Amino acid sequence: MQTAVALEEHRAGLLHLISRGEPADPIALLDHWLQAHALGHLAILSFREDVGWFSEMLREVSVTKWTPTHVLVRERIMSIALRGAWAVGQLGESALTLYLPILRSPVEPLEHFNAVLALAMVSLKHPDLASDVRAAIAEWASRESGAGFRKELRRSFALLLDDPGKAQAWSLRWCRALPPVRTAFENRTLGTEEAFGVTEHDFVVFAGMNDPGDCAVLHQGLSPAVLLLSQLESRSAEELYPPSRLIPILMQPWCPESTVDVLRRSVPPAPPSPFS
Numbered sequence: 001m002q003t004a005v006a007l008e009e010h011r012a013g014l015l016h017l018i019s020r021g022e023p024a025d026p027i028a029l030l031d032h033w034l035q036a037h038a039l040g041h042l043a044i045l046s047f048r049e050d051v052g053w054f055s056e057m058l059r060e061v062s063v064t065k066w067t068p069t070h071v072l073v074r075e076r077i078m079s080i081a082l083r084g085a086w087a088v089g090q091l092g093e094s095a096l097t098l099y100l101p102i103l104r105s106p107v108e109p110l111e112h113f114n115a116v117l118a119l120a121m122v123s124l125k126h127p128d129l130a131s132d133v134r135a136a137i138a139e140w141a142s143r144e145s146g147a148g149f150r151k152e153l154r155r156s157f158a159l160l161l162d163d164p165g166k167a168q169a170w171s172l173r174w175c176r177a178l179p180p181v182r183t184a185f186e187n188r189t190l191g192t193e194e195a196f197g198v199t200e201h202d203f204v205v206f207a208g209m210n211d212p213g214d215c216a217v218l219h220q221g222l223s224p225a226v227l228l229l230s231q232l233e234s235r236s237a238e239e240l241y242p243p244s245r246l247i248p249i250l251m252q253p254w255c256p257e258s259t260v261d262v263l264r265r266s267v268p269p270a271p272p273s274p275f276s
Contacts, residue, residue: 029259040083047087048237089121175208
């Protein structure tokens with residue numbers, strides 16, 4: 001939480017510069033990138049074992065429209081958002097008290113996406129809670145008017161729970177189209193299990209779980225982020241991370257534009273000029 005508060009202040013300054021088209025200090029951009037990813041790792045560390053401390057905290061602290069994954073989903077980085085969803089999946093019923101009210105609230109669309117992603121993982125890990133979540137998501141989706149993403153998220157949620165095998169196959173196809181996977185196949189660097197210590201299947205899944213792309217995108221009318229939960233559900237905290245020898249293949253070196261591209265996702269598009 002302390003890291004999240006510090007990141008909030010730092011982020012506001014960077015967003016101000018980027019929204020005005022002004023250059024930002026590369027060191028500040030690197031720091032933001034590292035802190036955002038650190039939060040994803042901290043979430044895994046905090047929820048990997050006994051999570052009783054979190055329920056105790058909620059009983060002692062009154063929170064309104066706050067969720068532990070807000071700061072993780074806000075940058076719309078797939079790898080960080082998935083780590084947050086995995087962490088919340090460990091909470092079980094106490095997560096419903098945080099996320100179901102979000103679906104009933106007039107908040108930003110990204111907050112609704114945050115809630116659906118978290119609730120999908122909770123339902124996958126705790127099937128006894130799925131019926132209540134399913135009803136809440138159906139009611140939320142029914143309130144959409146015009147073009148939007150609610151029906152796509154509801155469809156993704158239903159596929160994840162009703163046909164996990166199909167969800168896994170779909171998400172695997174999506175992962176295979178990612179640049180690191182395509183490059184590995186084109187360069188024939190992906191081969192025997194002895195070379196990298198993982199199967200080809202795990203290599204492809206690790207590419208998806210560590211993707212820096214936008215977690216809020218839709219593809220073929222479905223949410224890759226929601227369907228990728230089918231690949232995370234049975235993994236331990238340690239199994240979310242690839243062997244070190246895979247990191248140079250799966251992840252591109254950071255550059256200032258990496259952070260700028262991420263922050264631009266939060267900058268609203270400028271309204272059209274009346275003179276254009």
